[in-house]
Amino acid sequence: MRRVFLKLCGLAGLGLAMPFRFSNLLRAESKDNGYEGPFYVVLNASGGWDTTYLMDPKGIDGINRLFEAGDIQTRGNHKFAPTEKHKSGGMSNEEFYANFGDELLVLNGLDYSVNNHSPGARYMATGKLNSLAYPTFAALVAACQGPTCPLSFLTFGNYSATGNLVAMSRVPYLPSLKKLANADAIEGNERSPYHDRFALDRIERALLTEHEATAADPRLPRVERAENMLYAAQVNSKALECIAPHIPSSIPKERLAQQVEITLASFKAGVCVSANLTIGQFDSHANNDRDQMLLIPEFLAGIAYLMRRAEELKIRDQLVVILQSEMGRTPTYNNNNNNNGNGKDHWSVGSIMFLGKGIKGDRVIGATDEKQFQVAVDPQTLACEKEKGIRVRPEHIHTALREFAGIADHEYSKKFPLGVPDKDKLKGLWG
Amino acid sequence: MQATECVVCHKTLDTVAGMFQDYWRFDANFATYGKRKGGWFSDMFGAGFEGEDLPAEQRWRALQWLGVRTAKDPRFAVAMVEHVYYLLTGRKVLLPPKEIDDPLYAAKRRAYQTQRQRTEAIAARFAAEGFNLKSVFKDWVASDFYRADGLRTATENPTRRAELDDIGLMRMLAPEQVERKLNAIFGERWGRLGHGDGQLAALYGGIDSKEVTERAADPSGAMGAIQRILSNDIACRQTLKDFARPAAERRLFSNIEPDIIPGSSPKADAKIRAAIARLHELVLGRYDAVDSAEVNRSFELFAKIVTDAQAQKGLDKRENYHCRAHVPDAPEDPHYTIRAWRGVLTYLMRRQDFLYE
Numbered sequence: 001m002r003r004v005f006l007k008l009c010g011l012a013g014l015g016l017a018m019p020f021r022f023s024n025l026l027r028a029e030s031k032d033n034g035y036e037g038p039f040y041v042v043l044n045a046s047g048g049w050d051t052t053y054l055m056d057p058k059g060i061d062g063i064n065r066l067f068e069a070g071d072i073q074t075r076g077n078h079k080f081a082p083t084e085k086h087k088s089g090g091m092s093n094e095e096f097y098a099n100f101g102d103e104l105l106v107l108n109g110l111d112y113s114v115n116n117h118s119p120g121a122r123y124m125a126t127g128k129l130n131s132l133a134y135p136t137f138a139a140l141v142a143a144c145q146g147p148t149c150p151l152s153f154l155t156f157g158n159y160s161a162t163g164n165l166v167a168m169s170r171v172p173y174l175p176s177l178k179k180l181a182n183a184d185a186i187e188g189n190e191r192s193p194y195h196d197r198f199a200l201d202r203i204e205r206a207l208l209t210e211h212e213a214t215a216a217d218p219r220l221p222r223v224e225r226a227e228n229m230l231y232a233a234q235v236n237s238k239a240l241e242c243i244a245p246h247i248p249s250s251i252p253k254e255r256l257a258q259q260v261e262i263t264l265a266s267f268k269a270g271v272c273v274s275a276n277l278t279i280g281q282f283d284s285h286a287n288n289d290r291d292q293m294l295l296i297p298e299f300l301a302g303i304a305y306l307m308r309r310a311e312e313l314k315i316r317d318q319l320v321v322i323l324q325s326e327m328g329r330t331p332t333y334n335n336n337n338n339n340n341g342n343g344k345d346h347w348s349v350g351s352i353m354f355l356g357k358g359i360k361g362d363r364v365i366g367a368t369d370e371k372q373f374q375v376a377v378d379p380q381t382l383a384c385e386k387e388k389g390i391r392v393r394p395e396h397i398h399t400a401l402r403e404f405a406g407i408a409d410h411e412y413s414k415k416f417p418l419g420v421p422d423k424d425k426l427k428g429l430w431g
Numbered sequence: 432m433q434a435t436e437c438v439v440c441h442k443t444l445d446t447v448a449g450m451f452q453d454y455w456r457f458d459a460n461f462a463t464y465g466k467r468k469g470g471w472f473s474d475m476f477g478a479g480f481e482g483e484d485l486p487a488e489q490r491w492r493a494l495q496w497l498g499v500r501t502a503k504d505p506r507f508a509v510a511m512v513e514h515v516y517y518l519l520t521g522r523k524v525l526l527p528p529k530e531i532d533d534p535l536y537a538a539k540r541r542a543y544q545t546q547r548q549r550t551e552a553i554a555a556r557f558a559a560e561g562f563n564l565k566s567v568f569k570d571w572v573a574s575d576f577y578r579a580d581g582l583r584t585a586t587e588n589p590t591r592r593a594e595l596d597d598i599g600l601m602r603m604l605a606p607e608q609v610e611r612k613l614n615a616i617f618g619e620r621w622g623r624l625g626h627g628d629g630q631l632a633a634l635y636g637g638i639d640s641k642e643v644t645e646r647a648a649d650p651s652g653a654m655g656a657i658q659r660i661l662s663n664d665i666a667c668r669q670t671l672k673d674f675a676r677p678a679a680e681r682r683l684f685s686n687i688e689p690d691i692i693p694g695s696s697p698k699a700d701a702k703i704r705a706a707i708a709r710l711h712e713l714v715l716g717r718y719d720a721v722d723s724a725e726v727n728r729s730f731e732l733f734a735k736i737v738t739d740a741q742a743q744k745g746l747d748k749r750e751n752y753h754c755r756a757h758v759p760d761a762p763e764d765p766h767y768t769i770r771a772w773r774g775v776l777t778y779l780m781r782r783q784d785f786l787y788e
């Protein structure tokens with residue numbers, strides 16, 4: 001099928017007809033298996049997670065009502081909050097660290113700089129606070145490494161701007177994926193094609209002829225770009241047929257698990273580079289401990305599901321996973337009549353976690369102090385350095401991510417500079 | 432609030448925020464927006480608007496007071512004009528280029544300035560005419576920014592291309608718009624891109640007004656697949672059904688019959704070309720001459736499908752089951768012409784003229 005697709009692309013003369021971001025189609029698709037990795041997954045705890053109930057536990061001064069400092073658990077170099085007794089489903093921190101602590105990199109004391117949802121989500125996703133134009137890391141890496149993959153950048157919500165570098169694909173349900181995979185067949189059933197094969201071939205050739213004819217006409221740049229993108233989208237969509245064998249017969253019920261299945265089937269088929277997964281409702285103003293004890297275990301279970309299914313599909317060694325939220329929660333419980341004193345509000349200091357290919361685990365970088373304020377970090381040694389260190393912000397993380405993914409010098413990355421001076425780059429973040 | 436870098440924004444934001452200090456709900460379920468227990472913040476600028484304090488006697492109607500001043504501010508008219516541009520084109524107005532080292536900086540600057548001049552001119556008229564928003568729509572629609580649809584000569588000059596980059600209306604139809612267009616052409620919606628089937632609508636770049644609030648501007652591979660499904664399915668539903676009606680009642684094929692075979696006579700070919708020209712008008716909104724290159728391509732597609740079919744053995748003499756299942760008294764298709772017309776319709780519906788505005 002892949003060869004058929006490549007042949008079609010060749011027939012289509014995409015190298016000539018496509019806009020510049022499609023011009024390297026044949027090179028990018030030169031392998032018979034499509035894009036083979038690394039695959040980037042960004043998991044968002046949307047609404048603002050309470051890091052003190054996960055990777056940055058405190059247990060002092062009333063910051064956590066569910067445990068004391070002496071209850072804090074450790075695993076290798078990690079410290080984490082005990083949640084086994086408090087969860088009602090999903091995965092506890094104890095299980096999560098037992099399974100993934102050895103490969104987990106944690107950065108505590110991340111300065112989100114803002115405590116509003118929209119700018120926070122944008123800042124965390126792009127590394128740029130004061131621009132709406134910047135692409136998310138997931139979109140950027142997809143544009144750089146797989147611009148012609150039909151589902152190059154998958155997103156299931158949260159901030160997903162593309163910087164107009166790559167198309168954003170939303171495929172929220174598994175059955176939808178099957179229909180897409182067999183678009184020329186009735187209800188996705190490949191044994192019931194709409195057209196006889198010879199008729200469909202004629203239609204495709206007529207579209208190609210039409211495309212070439214219009215390309216010769218003088219056109220406005222915007223019209224030309226739109227025509228090229230439309231034609232590329234329809235041609236590239238045929239590569240989705242590769243997904244069909246990887247679509248599971250049963251659909252998981254959990255929110256993240258459904259997103260994971262769509263993502264992994266697309267990765268496995270070689271049609272996707274990155275995915276932005278998300279679950280919401282972390283915004284626990286009303287009842288922090290109850291909400292966080294429902295959502296953090298759900299989030300961790302989703303990560304575990306991702307890793308297990310990737311293992312089964314034999315692509316786990318190609319996964320790069322980023323776990324983040326747009327903000328943290330306050331060190332104190334809110335205290336007003338409306339919230340009954342059980343909620344926590346927005347806090348502009350938090351954490352981020354990574355695991356996967358090329359990331360050295362069992363490490364914790366940065367910290368917050370006893371009042372949950374950020375402790376500065378020496379970017380050269382990554383040690384906490386209160387006096388001379390820097391405040392690690394999303395742009396530092398994104399600069400490191402771009403270097404990690406090998407796209408820091410790509411023209412698209414240069415188009416969206418992050419402005420971190422060399423002396424402030426986090427040296428050796430990935431180990 | 433004394434640091435200069437803070438004051439620059441807060442002197443505007445705080446004062447407007449203060450206007451909302453009494454805007455809260457009694458309902459406990461909306462407790463987040465309840466009245467602030469300790470009173471309004473005393474460490475920020477007080478309520479007002481751009482240097483004018485809110486008079487104490489006006490506090491009970493603070494938002495109305497703010498509304499009057501907002502509308503009087505010249506930026507209000509400009510903001511509305513910019514918003515209408517977004518509604519019409521699906522994209523925001525240009526921002527001034529920042530990268531002075533960009534070799535195309537001068538061209539981008541010219542593009543921005545030209546558009547900005549038009550924006551301000553429309554805004555001035557908008558204000559002068561008593562803020563009637565209809566005038567803004569009219570002015571934009573009458574402008575070259577909206578109406579330009581081609582170039583007289585091709586240009587590969589990057590500078591000129593940068594100047595023209597934002598000119599013209601080229602907007603992919605949103606899922607709801609596609610449904611409305613289908614209804615206008617065929618007399619019925621597809622029903623799979625509307626609110627009833629959020630799956631495909633979301634896939635096709637639609638919004639749910641919750642997590643997804645921005646429509647996709649460019650098609651992805653997934654959307655390309657939906658366009659294939661759409662064109663296949665609509666052509667399947669409509670072609671045979673239309674031929675099953677008396678000629679006078681048909682929407683699509685009122686001037687052609689299934690027994691008219693391409694190449695059988697000049698008269699037959701002329702009829703087929705006329706039918707294609709009519710389809711172009713209906714589906715693409717194009718008024719192509721029967722001997723135009725556009726009609727030639729559609730004619731060739733139709734003729735070749737029929738010819739290919741003649742070379743096939745064992746083809747059913749009827750439309751496929753799915754396409755004829757809901758058509759009472761469906762005519763047979765012994766010459767494969769109905770299916771060839773379905774192929775033409777599929778081809779047309781995958782074109783930019785159909786899928787874009």
